[in-house]
Amino acid sequence: MDLKGKIVVVTGATSGLGLAFSEALVEKGSVVYGLARRQDRLREITGDLGPTFRGIRCDVSNESDVENAFTQIMSESGQVDVLVNNAGLGRFGKLVDTSTEDWDLQMQTNLRGVFLCSRAAVKPMTIQNEKVGFGGHIVNISSVAGLVGNPLVSAYNATKFGLKGFSEALMKELRSDGIKVTCMYPGSIDTDFFTEAGADIAANPMTPQDITSTLVHTLEAADNYLISEIAMRPLRPRG
Numbered sequence: 001m002d003l004k005g006k007i008v009v010v011t012g013a014t015s016g017l018g019l020a021f022s023e024a025l026v027e028k029g030s031v032v033y034g035l036a037r038r039q040d041r042l043r044e045i046t047g048d049l050g051p052t053f054r055g056i057r058c059d060v061s062n063e064s065d066v067e068n069a070f071t072q073i074m075s076e077s078g079q080v081d082v083l084v085n086n087a088g089l090g091r092f093g094k095l096v097d098t099s100t101e102d103w104d105l106q107m108q109t110n111l112r113g114v115f116l117c118s119r120a121a122v123k124p125m126t127i128q129n130e131k132v133g134f135g136g137h138i139v140n141i142s143s144v145a146g147l148v149g150n151p152l153v154s155a156y157n158a159t160k161f162g163l164k165g166f167s168e169a170l171m172k173e174l175r176s177d178g179i180k181v182t183c184m185y186p187g188s189i190d191t192d193f194f195t196e197a198g199a200d201i202a203a204n205p206m207t208p209q210d211i212t213s214t215l216v217h218t219l220e221a222a223d224n225y226l227i228s229e230i231a232m233r234p235l236r237p238r239g
């Protein structure tokens with residue numbers, strides 16, 4: 001896909017990976033709709049990136065927030081070419097210390113949010129496929145925690161393994177409608193994620209820009225070339 005002029009939705013655009021994705025896609029000439037809860041951060045980012053970054057306050061786990069966001073995008077731009085389901089969080093700890101609220105928060109953000117945003121994006125993508133023979137591209141940000149279980153990460157593991165299954169099913173369901181689905185499985189990246197998770201970051205993590213380079217490569221692949229899954233890790237996580 002040539003990203004110039006394309007309508008891209010990035011969830012969790014206010015920090016870390018989502019911010020790096022937004023910066024790179026604006027640079028590529030896309031119109032980027034950044035969805036997140038912190039309105040003040042969205043305004044600052046629009047100030048930095050200019051009018052082709054359009055922030056919409058949206059809690060991805062809230063059905064009416066997601067419906068309103070996609071209604072606004074469709075009325076302003078008439079299409080969704082790319083959806084990057086990036087918003088997500090972890091709350092690490094022993095199972096016995098995991099509150100029901102923390103379990104629910106991870107499920108609602110990392111899985112319900114992906115379901116709500118994907119369902120909203122697939123409708124216009126399907127119509128676009130009928131018109132021009134290519135529907136669009138959905139990229140889901142899972143984690144190596146979607147491939148490998150580990151102590152103290154059980155709730156987060158469950159969401160990211162869940163996202164693997166969701167992505168594989170959706171990829172097979174939508175490919176005949178000209179819609180690509182890619183699932184990415186990154187290891188440690190230097191973002192605010194670990195503060196929220198209450199865990200130590202690896203000594204030598206990847207950068208958000210490392211992951212962004214692979215996102216852009218994946219989106220720019222030829223229409224009939226579907227990169228469905230990618231795992232990425234730091235070479236020397238302990239430095």
Ligand SMILES: NC(=O)c1ccc[n+]([C@@H]2O[C@H](COP(=O)([O-])OP(=O)(O)OC[C@H]3O[C@@H](n4cnc5c(N)ncnc54)[C@H](OP(=O)(O)O)[C@@H]3O)[C@@H](O)[C@H]2O)c1
Pocket residue numbers: 011012013014015016017018035036037038039041058059060061086087088089090109113141142143144185186187188189190191192193194196
């Ligand atoms: N960092 C890592 O090592 C790593 C590794 C593998 C996978 N990942 C995955 O990468 C993704 C991005 O994480 P990150 O590392 O960039 O962390 P981050 O810097 O903490 O960013 C998380 C983003 O998600 C947004 N968000 C959280 N809950 C949301 C909600 N309910 N609705 C809308 N937006 C929400 C936050 O924005 P607001 O607070 O403004 O809503 C923020 O922009 C996550 O899915 C994470 O699981 C991270």
